[in-house]
Each structure stands twice: as C-alpha cells, then as structure tokens.
Amino acid sequence: MEQGDPGQEGGPAAVLIAGPTASGKSALALRLAQARDGVVINCDSMQVYRDLRIITARPTPEDEAAAPHALYGTVDAAVNFSAGAFVEAAAGALNEARSTGRLPIFIGGTGLYFKALTRGLSAVPPVPDAMRDEVRARLDRDGVQALHAELGLHDPEAAARLAPADRTRVARALEVVLATGKPLAQWHERGTPPLLPPVRVSAVFLAADRDTLYARIDARFAAMLxxxxxxxxxxxxxxRLDPLLPAMKAHGVPAVMRYLRGEISLEEAAAIGAADTRHYAKRQFTWFRHQLPEFRWVRPDEADAHFAAVIPGCA
Structure with a gap:
C-alpha cells in the first residue's frame, strides 16, 4: 500500500517533512503537531547545536512552547555529531512519541538523516579521537593534496571518487581506513535496519518555487543578522574550536567570522552567507530527487491539504 495511504487504519505511523531551507517546513510541522497531537522531531544537522539557534533558523522558544519539540539544541558545538549519533537520538525520540501516543513528525533538510531513518545506516565504527586529531593536524600542516595522495595508497576507490580539494571528505575517508584497516566502501556494505521503513510513513518534500525560495533566503539571512x-x-x-567541526561550517558562520575578524564588510558577509544558503538549497533539490525518490514532492501551499487527506484529524 502507498506510504501514508489513508486506507490504513489510523493513518501513517510517522510523518517526514523534508525540503530546502526556508521552504516553510517548521511552520507546517507546527501546524500538524497542533492538529494531530504530534511531536516535532529535528532532522537537521545544524539545528542540533545549542550554540546556533538564530543563524540555523531553529524554532523559536514560542514555537517550542506551542507543541512538543525534540532534538533541537541538544548538542554542544565542540561535538562532531554524526549520522549514527542522530539515529540513536532519533530512536529515543521515536520511542518517547510512541509511548505517549503522539504522532512523530520528523522535519528538516538533512538528506543523510532522512536516508538513515528510512534506509538504515552503514556500520562505520567511531574513529578514535587521537586518530582524528592526527589526521586533522596533518591536514593543516601538509594540505589536502598530500592527504588525498595518501588516501590513494590506502583506499584507491575513495581517492578516485573524492575531489582532491574536498578537505572534509578526504580527511574522513583517510581517518576511517587508518583507524579500522578497512575502506569506507566496505563499512557501507554493512548496515543497520531503518527506524522508519516506508510502510505507513507519509514522506513529503516541500518543492518551493525557486525564485520565491531564494528571495526568502536572502530576506531571512538579513533578518537573522x-x-x-x-x-x-x-x-x-x-x-576557538576546530574549524572543521560541523557547527563551525554552518551556513553563514564562516562569513560572519570573517567579518568579525575585520576581513570583510558586514554587507559582504551577508551576501556570502545568503549565497551559500541558496547554493545549499539547490543541492537539496538535487539530492532528494536522486537519493530519496520515494518522498512525494508537494508545493508548500498544498502541503496542508495533502496531510488532511492522509492523516485523520488534520482536516
């Protein structure tokens, strides 16, 4: 039966709301949570960090008080929060929602998180901090080209797949193969079962009009400043955290830090931050189209009607 089919008794067991940044996901999730006694569960890799409420557009305290929210602002910026850590936290939030009879509403823009929820996760073990620190120190000292060349000796497949200038992914692939003795591809062959297989899950992607979306991104970034x-x-x-930590690379953060150091003007920082966010939104469209085609694409102004049709009590 089609995911979220209203013919299934009680409607879907969970709702997944994905989409590009600034597409109206948070407002939609809040309306749905209020209508259906739901809990809004974060599925955005930057909104987990407590240090970054404003620049990541986390729900406001007022929104969080209007309906239960989970996994927002729960992680310190010094932590390299992984997809595996997210799945573990999401499992706890899902169990809590089910135990209280609330509808779990997963919402965000991080495709890897949604893929982990619905497809499972590869079994890459944690890399020891000492190994990670060593690789990152060498990255700063010798440069990414040197690490990419070394990766070619230990994991030729990953080296061929990754761009030589991709600092984050080259460092990650190298630290995994050095720490475990196995390339990333072998670990990806092993995996954990999905928390939310497609049966009885209503999954949508908010496909906002591009021009309207980009205008909203620009306006929102200026408002956040x-x-x-x-x-x-x-x-x-x-x-003074490691610049390679995820929180340090949140959209707008590097540009604003450059402004704070006096390297660029505030206007330049705003332009860079907004442009980076627009580029990210464009990549989100592409990623979900190719990686999670089972998500139903709906226009933001049609989303309420869609959920009214598939979830009892939302009309």
Missing part, C-alpha cells in the same frame, strides 16, 4: 546572529557567532568564535 539583525536578530542576534552576529552575537551568536561571536560567542562561538571565542571558543
């Missing part, structure tokens, strides 16, 4: 994002990033910069 006025709403305290500068102070938020300044506090993060004072911690």
């Amino acid at each position: 006025q709403a305290g994002a500068l102070e938020e990033v300044a506090a993060l910069a004072e911690r």
Whole structure:
C-alpha cells in the first residue's frame, strides 16, 4: 500500500517533512503537531547545536512552547555529531512519541538523516579521537593534496571518487581506513535496519518555487543578522574550536567570522552567507530527487491539504 495511504487504519505511523531551507517546513510541522497531537522531531544537522539557534533558523522558544519539540539544541558545538549519533537520538525520540501516543513528525533538510531513518545506516565504527586529531593536524600542516595522495595508497576507490580539494571528505575517508584497516566502501556494505521503513510513513518534500525560495533566503539571512546572529557567532568564535567541526561550517558562520575578524564588510558577509544558503538549497533539490525518490514532492501551499487527506484529524 502507498506510504501514508489513508486506507490504513489510523493513518501513517510517522510523518517526514523534508525540503530546502526556508521552504516553510517548521511552520507546517507546527501546524500538524497542533492538529494531530504530534511531536516535532529535528532532522537537521545544524539545528542540533545549542550554540546556533538564530543563524540555523531553529524554532523559536514560542514555537517550542506551542507543541512538543525534540532534538533541537541538544548538542554542544565542540561535538562532531554524526549520522549514527542522530539515529540513536532519533530512536529515543521515536520511542518517547510512541509511548505517549503522539504522532512523530520528523522535519528538516538533512538528506543523510532522512536516508538513515528510512534506509538504515552503514556500520562505520567511531574513529578514535587521537586518530582524528592526527589526521586533522596533518591536514593543516601538509594540505589536502598530500592527504588525498595518501588516501590513494590506502583506499584507491575513495581517492578516485573524492575531489582532491574536498578537505572534509578526504580527511574522513583517510581517518576511517587508518583507524579500522578497512575502506569506507566496505563499512557501507554493512548496515543497520531503518527506524522508519516506508510502510505507513507519509514522506513529503516541500518543492518551493525557486525564485520565491531564494528571495526568502536572502530576506531571512538579513533578518537573522539583525536578530542576534552576529552575537551568536561571536560567542562561538571565542571558543576557538576546530574549524572543521560541523557547527563551525554552518551556513553563514564562516562569513560572519570573517567579518568579525575585520576581513570583510558586514554587507559582504551577508551576501556570502545568503549565497551559500541558496547554493545549499539547490543541492537539496538535487539530492532528494536522486537519493530519496520515494518522498512525494508537494508545493508548500498544498502541503496542508495533502496531510488532511492522509492523516485523520488534520482536516
């Protein structure tokens, strides 16, 4: 039966709302949670960090008070929060929702998180901190080209697949093969079962009009700078964390840090941050189209009607 088919008793067991940034996902999830006694569960890799409420557009305290929310702002920026850690946390949130009879509503823009939920996750073991620190130190000292060449000796397949200038992925592939003795591809062959197989799951991707979306991204980034994002990033910069940590690469953070160091103007930082976010939104469209084709694409203005048809009590 089709995922989310209203013919199934009680409707879907969970709702997945994906889409590009600034497409209206949070507002939709909140309306759905209020209508159907649901819990909004974060599925965005940057909104997990407590240091970055404003610049990652996390739900406001008022929104969080209007309906139960989970997995927002629960991780320190010093932590390299992985997809495996997300799945573990998501399993806890899912069990909590089920135990209280609430509808789990997973919402976000991180495709890998949704793929882990619906397809399972590869079994790459944790890399020891000492090995990660060693690889990152060599990355800073010798450069990514040197690490890419070394990766070619230990994991030729990964080296051929990755761009020589891709610092994050080259370092990740090298640290995995050095720590485990096995290339990433072998670990990806082993996996964990999905938390939410497609049966009885209603999964949608909010396919917003591109021009409208990009205008919203520009306006929202400017508003975030006025709403305290500068102070938020300044506090993060004072911690002097590893620049390769995910939180340090959140859209807008590197550009704002450059402004705070006096390297560029605020106008330039705003333009860079907004442009990076627009490029990310474009990649989100492409990623979901190819990686998770089972998600139903709906226009944001049609999403309420869609869920009213598949979830009892939402009309």
